[in-house]
Amino acid sequence: MAPQNGDRTLERLTGGSPRAGQGFGTVSGHLFKEIRERTGTSQDRFSQALGIDKSTLQGWESGRRSLNAVRAGSLRTLKRNLLRLGGDPTLLLLLDQALDADSIINFVVDDPAIEKAADHPLASWVLTRDTTHMLAWALTGIAPASLPPADKPARRGPTPASPHLPAEVRTAFFGQMRRAAELAKGSGDDGALLRRQALYLCSYDTSTDTASWLAEIRRRPAQATPKGWSPDWADDRSVATSLTRHGDQDALAAFMANGLGDEIGEAANLNYWAYWLGIDALPKADDQFMVAAPAQSWDALALLRGLADRLKPGIAAIDLNIHSVWALLALRKGLLAAAPDLGRTLQARVVALLDADGISTQAREELISLHYGLKLTT
Template identity: 55%
Template structure:
């Protein structure tokens, strides 16, 4: 495609919006900026390589012209150009999840008065850790764990530039207010609103407003009155409990482990969800029913990721300990596959047993892990 074709098609440089919606593509735009900078390209240099005006590149990076408005064919061409000029493939692989994050932010902030449970992005796709962290990047300023660290030879930025796609305080407040409204509407919709409710509640846990903890606890109390056990009610309980750990309240999560993971179905759902959360199940999921199914995922890869979460300062440490224990109870042979991982696990188990930061149940499970590790040494 020639530069003239790109210009005349209106797709590569399209997507301009009114000033009131100027940050709708901020996450994807900032990722694009990082990708360009780490490839050693200037805005002008990339614009020349693409055959567009440098203001187009500026618009993409600022979010004023969302990359999601560029046609798929043209955006793939942009990615191939970046790759040809030395862009990190790991960064290019994150653009789809960044667009998902912008879709959530844009729909919640700019969706008008509609609170349709069926069409919100959080109602139609189960978000993984990477996609959830992409959204949180705009809410907390913390880069996603999947974002590669810059190398030592990454060019330094000149002048004052944002370090991330963090929304302004007023935008963050509006986002959380509207997300609460979606969660409430989804709660009244029952099982039909299950996915939106669960994911909206989890994201609300990033809200630092003084009343957030009480609001989440109230939703949890109402949800606890749901008598029947389904995959989505377990997922709700998990999201609510993990959200409350951000405020130092670990009792709901300990109760979740005690009650909801007390049978084989609960254990299977928990491990299936971890596999999806960490990206080991690469199929897109439109609801939470997959947690109760028989899934094929790499047990060794899941164990490595769970072992990394055996850190005493994590609020979800009791769930993490139980998940490692349950995985090894189901697949004890994993301990013999990777000696380095076994040593890492042994060190973390010993540290947690010495630290006294876990529940009595977790201590029993850690003792069992410690014994099993000794038997397999």
């Protein structure tokens, strides 16, 4: 069936030919497909309801045509129509992060020859968890933590569980991220954010030399995280958590011993968590936000709920998660008075972790402290 409205033709929607300088639409296309399939609607009916050609819909869902090529006003209209057709509101919110992930992938793969760190988009834009996990979805196949499970299976036949990024594109992406990190390393504070974020994204690379490369590029003569906050503090936090993904717990232990424990470090850690988990929703251009505001400028109860979801056995950086909950409750005494349900949830997760292996002596002591404190408030 032809489009119902002339201003919704492919030419008007994209402003040009398919993939004209837009590259891949892998992540947003896969999420778009998830949205449609969860409504239980076929491609034929969905394209008719949206007033677009079926071939356009198929191009978006396959990633051959990038949703980033759709004009801003038309994209807003498209999202409103998706909601009208029963699209999951949570997935519609995540569509923006999926578009961001596609734009990063395309920049990294298509524009590798940058000469200045400042020219890279990751040099002036602090990624949130949702955007980072959208990237990881394409790079590793691991679904984002914020992606709600489907209530029912896809309408027909087997479908991919994650965005399909060709192996050669993944290889190119990680190679260019390594080059960006090395370029940023020589750029001083101007490259600090790019260096940190490139290192973190490189940790998703399953190459056998990834862990050793990460450790080597962050090596400093002192071999220790500096006291107080600095760009090196932020770097060390990211690299330490990244290395736990490769089975290395030593860097995280060193970071926690040197980078936490004073007021500045604890505040920076909680401020970063608030931004990473979306509690602090204002965009950041650099890492200075970690120390630019007091660690009480966000909704502490919302942050505690977000951190509680990360108190589960088997999480790689569980020691940092435990400490962050302990530090937040120490900072905001009485926080659980208004949320007894959260207190009960925390108590159950603390007990489960006390019975689990794989946590440090310090983390176990903090869990015992949490256990007794929660008994008094729940």
